[in-house]
Amino acid sequence: AQSVTQLGSHVSVSEGALVLLRCNYSSSVPPYLFWYVQYPNQGLQLLLKYTSAATLVKGINGFEAEFKKSETSFHLTKPSAHMSDAAEYFCAVSDNAGGTSYGKLTFGQGTILTVHP
Amino acid sequence: DAGVTQSPTHLIKTRGQHVTLRCSPISGHKSVSWYQQVLGQGPQFIFQYYEKEERGRGNFPDRFSARQFPNYSSELNVNALLLGDSALYLCASSLIPGRNTEAFFGQGTRLTVV
Numbered sequence: 001a002q003s004v005t006q007l008g009s010h011v012s013v014s015e016g017a018l019v020l021l022r023c024n025y026s027s028s029v030p031p032y033l034f035w036y037v038q039y040p041n042q043g044l045q046l047l048l049k050y051t052s053a054a055t056l057v058k059g060i061n062g063f064e065a066e067f068k069k070s071e072t073s074f075h076l077t078k079p080s081a082h083m084s085d086a087a088e089y090f091c092a093v094s095d096n097a098g099g100t101s102y103g104k105l106t107f108g109q110g111t112i113l114t115v116h117p
Numbered sequence: 118d119a120g121v122t123q124s125p126t127h128l129i130k131t132r133g134q135h136v137t138l139r140c141s142p143i144s145g146h147k148s149v150s151w152y153q154q155v156l157g158q159g160p161q162f163i164f165q166y167y168e169k170e171e172r173g174r175g176n177f178p179d180r181f182s183a184r185q186f187p188n189y190s191s192e193l194n195v196n197a198l199l200l201g202d203s204a205l206y207l208c209a210s211s212l213i214p215g216r217n218t219e220a221f222f223g224q225g226t227r228l229t230v231v
Binding site: 004032036041042043044045046049051090092094102103104105106107108109110 | 121148150152157158159160161162165167172173175207209211214215217218219220221222223224225227
């Protein structure tokens with residue numbers, strides 16, 4: 001079964017600083033990986049996804065993530081944090097479910113990003 | 118275009134009662150999934166429906182049930198509510214089920230059981 005571990009439940013950065021949110025995965029097959037963002041009292045919005053094409057994936061709002069198979073990682077980065085980036089971020093892996101491939105998502109515990117002025 | 122809509126947005130129920138949550142997918146999407154997000158945790162998969170048939174079920178008790186209608190909208194039912202059922206219930210729709218198919222999430226229904 002697939003699983004996801006997000007290192008650090010809270011990350012705090014200053015406005016303009018680098019954002020790095022860590023995600024490690026476990027999967028018995030080549031994984032499909034996703035990053036979602038959740039603002040307070042809202043649903044989840046897809047930031048980016050890795051589906052075995054380019055290992056460096058660019059997403060919305062200036063975020064990007066790099067798939068590293070040797071490290072089983074899919075860390076999310078942004079060169080310069082904005083106040084509007086403050087939210088909770090979830091890494092997820094899509095289940096292969098054997099031959100069914102119904103796309104169940106397994107999420108990590110989430111990382112709350114705080115951005116200080 | 119309307120996104121995924123869920124109703125109600127909030128509700129409060131008493132232990133032992135049952136609840137029905139509703140979800141309308143994005144127009145043209147035929148797959149709906151339900152997730153439970155307990156405060157401080159990531160969402161947990163409950164069900165997936167495609168073309169009105171259950172395609173997957175997570176590790177939830179039989180008190181949880183769901184169905185999908187001919188117009189692809191869906192209901193999640195929870196019987197004999199427990200305090201631990203208090204959570205944000207998220208509905209996600211996608212064109213079809215699939216590992217690399219993007220899931221679009223609704224705003225969620227916040228259920229409080231007292």
